[in-house]
Amino acid sequence: MAQLAFFLGALGGLLGVAFGAFGAHALRDRFDAYSLSVYETAVQYQFFHSLALLAAGLLLAQFPSSMLLKSSVFLFLLGIVLFSGSLYILSFSGLRWLGAVTPLGGLAFIAGWACLAAAGWQLLGQ
Template sequence: MAQLGFFLGSLGGLLSVAFGAFGAHGLRDRLDAYSLGVFETAVQYQFYHSLALLIAGLLLVQFPASSLLKSSVVLFVLGMFLFSGSLYVLSFTGIRWLGAITPLGGLAFIAGWTCLAAAGWQLLGQ
């Protein structure tokens, strides 16, 4: 799970930079201001949680048995898929009902951070 977290965090960071550059240079004249803002929000949250995945992956190297760290990896990936993924699709298609999926990704992010915090509390208290 440590390798997966580190790999997906690195891949997510790479894609965040690529999507951010694409948004800044390739989409500015193609999307309206609202859709471009939605796209930029997706990029930001993907990048932040890519860093969180890297942290969780690195911690899992030191604490491979931590179910809380493993859960945080799964929840961050799920959150990136649901939150950022729904916003990417929304920005390109304008399908508004996709906005109903986005909060589920936000809840996954919150749960991931909660697991990461609980793991830190548990592991640092040893």
């Protein structure tokens, strides 16, 4: 699981940079200000949480049986899909109802950080 978390974190970072560059160069003149802002938010949150996946992966390599770390990995991935994914689709499609999915991804991010913090308290405080 540590290897998968690290791989997915690195892949998410790679895609975050690629999507950011695509947005800055290809979408700047095609999107209105609102859609571009939504797209940029998706990229930022994807990138930040890809780094969190890398950290969780590194910690899982040291503490492979930690359910809190495994949970944080799952929640960060779920958050990226729900939060960033819904915002990417929203920015391209204009389907505003997708905005209702985005907070679920935000909750997954919050829960992922809570699990990571609890794991740090539990495992690193020993």
